[in-house]
Amino acid sequence: MKIKSVLVVLGMVGMGIQGFAQSISTSPYSAFGVGSLLFDNNIEQAAMGGISVFNTNPYSAGANFYNPAANKDLNVTSFDLGVNTHMSQFDDGSMVSKKSTTYLSNVSLAFPVGTKARAGFGFQPYSSIGYDLSTITEGDELRFRNDYKGEGGVNSFHVMGSYNVSPEFSVGVRANYLFGDxxxxxxxxTEGLALVTDYSYEAKLSGFQFTAGTYYSKKIGTNKHFEAGGTYTLGANVNARIEDMTSTYMLMDNIPQNIDTIQYHKIYGDMKLPQSVSIGASYRKDLHWMFGAQLDWGDWGAYQMDEADNSNIDTRFRISAGGYWIPNFNSYKSYFDRVTYRLGGFYEATPLQFGEVGIKKYGMTVGFGFPVGKDRDASMLNLAVELGQLGKPNSSVIQENYANVKIGFTLNDIWFRKRVID
Incomplete structure (x- = not known):
């Protein structure tokens, strides 16, 4: 089977996960909290504004890890791989800069287990830190340069399972093992002086986070469905080993000399991740079109890295909507009549707060699912583009205009099915 080669890919990913380090984030907003949140959805869901708590694949042949219960009708083994290129332009009202990065955004494998159960596992970045900023301040006839740098991130290796309670209702659970630095x-x-002060904060994280999901599908007429789904993610305490150090040294020909450690703390504690809820509903015509909407809420005001953490983070709220359209899934005359066309949009009140200013994020998405391979397995080459904006340029807030270009594929095959005739 063509999908068996997928196991080689998964093996390579698995062996490299522990030392896995991608340069992902380029945003100054990643300096706060756990960084820029990345764990969300696959490429086909991203192309529809991020809707993901119900079935978003027109052939029910793509795995849903956001809501594991939404895999109720998955009857094939599905392998998914995606890569994202993130391009940003930053504007602080006086200067404009640009940055970009490319990274592996998702890899997963899911399959049916008997007639009522589904299972799967995958890997995806959960969050990322990546910023490099400089400021100049003056005082007492001296000029001080502050360089702020951050790197690293949290990754997720996750497993999921679901069970069809009835032909219309299913439940599921996902466990994320989170790890990273x-x-x-x-x-x-200080301008004119060789003395440098270095504040360093490093945290190594590992622990589990759990999500429960439900999914309901009701057939209306001969070929239409109403679907609804929801997820609840429990708050989690992730193990954190923190090293907090302040040191001074002299720069001689740009080489540190006479390093003196002023303060050093090694802390074993917890990173407190918040609870979150997602609910959504959709209406679709089989193999033709679908439209859906979703609400996401996260209690990020409860986030805390350690007892001294005073991060200015608040509740997260997001509303998204989108859908797909297939002109004629069974067309033999036109390939493009069998393409899945996707469109969506979203608005998000992010958890970030700057004084009284809350950082808002919004964007539009578009995407395509190009059929590949045999017609019966519904394998696709997926493409999605997201154009968005984060913040507004003024004295305290930077505006980030960005574009995400996502490309990947979903390969489907039939495993674990007994042949009627050998």
Whole structure:
């Protein structure tokens, strides 16, 4: 079977996961909390504004890890792989800069287990830190340069399972094993002096997070369906080993000399991740079109890295809508009549707060699912483009205009099915 080669890919990913380090985030907004949140959905869902708590694949041949219960009708083994290129333009009202990065956004494998159960596992970045900023301040006839740098992120290796309670209702659960490093540095130099002060904060994280999901599908007439889904993610305490150090040194020909450690703390504690809820509903005509909407809420005000953490983070709220359209899934005259066309949009009140200013995010998405391989297995080459904006340029807030270009594929095959005739 063509999908068996997928096991080689998964094996390579698995062996490299522990040392896995991608350069993902380029945003100054990743300096706060756990960084820029990335764990969300696959490419086909991203192309429809991020809707993901119900079935979003027109052939029920793509795995849903956001809501495991929504895999009720998955009857094939499905392998999914995606890559994202993120391009950003930053505007602080006086200067404009650009950055970009490309990274592996998702890899997963899911399959039916008997007639009522489904299972799967995958890997995806959960969050990322990546920023490099400089400021100049003056005081007492001295000029100080502050360099802020951050890198690292949290990754998720996850497994999911679901069970069809009835022909219309299913339940599911997902377990995320989260691991990674968050590194932040602030370096202060004084103009005309060789003395440098370095504040370093490094956290190594590992622990579990659990999500429960439900899914309901009601047939209306001969070929239409109303669907609804929801997920609840429990708050989690992730193990954190934190090293907090302040040091000073002299720069001689740009080489640190006479390093003196002023303060050093090694802390074993927890990173507190918040609870979150997602609900949504859709209406579709089989193999032709679908439209859906979704609400997401996360209690990020409860986030805390350690007892001294005073991160200015609040509740997250997001509303998204989108859908797909297939002109004629069974067309033999036109290939493009069998393409899945996707469109969506979203608005998000992010958890980030700058004084009284809350950071808002909004965008539009478009995508395509190009059929590949045999007609019966519904394998696709997926493409999605997201154009969005984060923040507004003024004295305290930077505006980030960004574009995400996602490309990947979904390969489907039949495993674990007994042959009637050998």
């Amino acid at each position: 968050l590194n932040r540095h602030q370096i202060i130099t």
